[in-house]
Amino acid sequence: MISKIKRGVSLYSFQEEMFLGQMTVEDCVACAASIGAKGIEVLPEQNMPTFPEISDREIGQWHEMMARHGTELTCYDMFLDTKLRKDRLMTDDEQVASIRRDLVLCNRLGIRNMRVLVFVRPDILERCVPYAEDLDVHMGVEVHAPWYMDHAWILRTVEVADRLGTKHLGLLPDMGIFMKHYPPVFRDRFIRQGARPEIVQFILDQHDQKIMAEYTIYEVAVKLRGNKAEVAMAETLRHHPFANPKRIRDFxxxxxxxxxxFYEMDADCTDPTHAYAEVIAELVAGGWDGYLSSEYEGNRWVQDVQPVDSREQVRRQHVMFERLIADAEALAPAKAFA
Structure with a gap:
């Protein structure tokens, strides 16, 4: 049987090349289309120079670009700077107004999914649900490491959605929560910064055994008298838990x-870090039909020693997606696709 999972790309994946002026937004869209990734996730604050004052003409240009490449806009990544606004915190009313502004623009762009940053309070989102329903936009709270599906903070959003009986508030998982193995690009960067092989191996072993991060940090910083690079490497464990892939189907x-x-793809188109085979098997078995949207973030870990090639990294991930989806389809019961 054939699943309904679709493939897409977040324009964030090409941040290195866009920052350096090596790729335009249209180059990124063309790259995605060339590998069969038809869904385009946008970050309006980064990808639309006149944000938030986007004219109808500009929106028309985005739609024309999608038509040229046979792609569609799939997700709008919103940001909410609650920390500082004219030297003070944003009030609750200001936060609601900011989110409503994004919902309106999301709707004008014809997008039906909006990524909401994980720190936005559930009670603020509850106030925004009527706007989301009126504009037909799903607000998906990003489940970003170190949070995970069953985290109490995430479950507060689930509780609000259930209590309101709304289909316009939910979750948007970031696959970084399924970091099964320590990323080789992280390891290599810390080695270049002076981490000693024996301490690096200790941290890798601790991660493989899923030892609590704070214990590892203490061992490295105090008992092993780790240097700055070694302590920094140990501290990354705080932010990269390995959530149980089997839980994703329930959500x-x-x-x-x-x-x-993802942070890197090997030459054989495998991800050495994240448990994609397990996650995709659960998604296929659960009959999920949305977009898997590439989000490459490995550039910052290799840019000190080699040119970043986001296009090739994204291409390899989609080769992996095609393979893993086909493998999962062969094993999934037919009822998953009914």
Missing amino acids: IPYFRHIQAK
């Missing part, structure tokens, strides 16, 4: 879009 009703985080 499928709450999300419409997935950010497919």
Whole structure:
């Protein structure tokens, strides 16, 4: 049987080349289309120079670009700077107004999914649900490491959605929560910064055994008298838990879009870090039908020693997606696709 999972790319994946002026937004869209990734996730604050004052003409240009490449806009990544606004915190009313502004623009762009940053309070989102329903936009709270599906903070959003009986508030998982193995690009960067092989191996072993991060940090910083690079490497463990992939199927009703985080793809088109085979098997078996949207973030770990090639990295991830989806389809019961 054939699943309904679709493939896409977040324009965030090409941040290195766009920052350096090596790729335009249209180059990024063309790259995605060339590998069969038809869904385009946008970050209006980064990708639309006149944000938030986007004219109808500009929106028309985005739609024309999608038509040229046979792609569609799939997700709108919103930001909410609650920390500082004219030297003070934003009030609750200002936060609601900011989110409503994004919902309106999301609707004008014809996008039905909006990524909401994980720190936005559930009670603020509850106030925004009527706007989301009126504009037909799903607000997906990003489940970003170190949070995970069953985290108490995430479950507060689930509780609000259930209590309101709304289909316009839910979750948007970031695959970084399924970091099964320590990223080789992280390891190599810390070695270049002076981490000693024996301490690096200790941290890798601790991660493989899923030892609590704070214990590892203490061992490295105090008992092993780690240097700055070694302590920094140990501290990354705080932010990269390994959530149980089997739990994702239970949350499928709450999300419409997935950010497919990755740091590197090997030459054989495998991800040495994230448990994609396990996750995709659960998605296929659960009959999920949204977009897997590539989110490449490995550039910052290699840019000190080699040119970043985001296009090739994204291409390899989609080769992996095609393979893993086909493998999962061969094993999934037919009822998953009914």
